[in-house]
Amino acid sequence: MMIPGLDLGILGPPFLAGVLVCITHIPLGRKVLDKGIIFIDLAVAQLAALGVIGASLTGAEITGLWAQLAAALSALIGSGWLHLCERWWPETQEALIGVTFVLAASASLLLLAHNPHGAEHMQDLLSGQILWVSYGQLWPIALLYAVVISLLYFGRAWGRWVFYICFALTVTASVQLVGVYLVFASLIAPALAVRKLSESKAIMTGYTVGFLGYGVGLICSAWMDLPTGPLIVWTLAIMAVIVAYGWKLIRLGTRSLCSEGNTMAVNKDQ
């Protein structure tokens, strides 16, 4: 069956965007999961979105340098604040992250209250605009992500603030590319699926979950004629479940086969 919309020219750039997002978000997501501060992603992503909205209200070109700096600054300040929360009030950290998220989300609504396209802007930043991505847009993001990945690997010894800076910069870029919901899903769903695997195995399996999630999501969105961003959130989660429990099922299956084989061998001996 020929599915209209299944065209590499159309789905290629969004898939590449997804691959770039996965490459950075899966190692970051593992760290977030280790620390047990899951909602930090939602808070920082929402703060970056707030920065974008704030910059767009001043009339700045949204893809321009100033708007991007404003968004990064907003995410960095938020990230710094959450870092302080971690140091000063570790026992109420999760609650403070939650409050930060709600404040950022409400501030976006307040800023957009008098904007006739407010609801559209809000939805764009939540569910993303992955379909409109062009190859030209991906170069600067690939460059930024390369810097972030090397900082993550080589800057480990410099302390925890490296993680918070990497996190803020990555999320600022990806929130505008794929939206708040997909940022959260890309960080957490694959990381959750590979939680119990060793580091090197976990990263590769996590990438498989991510790439499959984005690929299947894009194809299904063309096939079912549904919005791409929210659908990928679902395929990412489904892939994560399949990979997390698929392994177990395969292992259980082979084990029962082996034990059956053993009993048969024993029976033969008798």
Added chain:
Amino acid sequence: MVHHNNWSYLTQWLGLSAVASLESKPGIPPSTADLSLILQRLREHPVKMVIHAAYQDDKPDQWLAEHAQVKTVTLPFTVGGSETATDLFSLFDDTVSRLLKGIE
């Protein structure tokens, strides 16, 4: 090629033909299936430009401009839609001059 079906009077007045609309369901952004149908249609019927109103999100138009190698033209749509369209006369002047620029 138009973003949204809101140019009927303009196209009739100037004898333009709108080959396709970016929104297959008016007001709803195009899906991947829509986009591939539009690209196919544009291959069969090449167009001079993609027209969209100043108040609309131009991301789909930029996308189409890149994929189908056509120009996008932003029209003021109404008085106040652009810097120069300050009254009804300048609205028409500005609209026509933007369209002419698109043909160049």
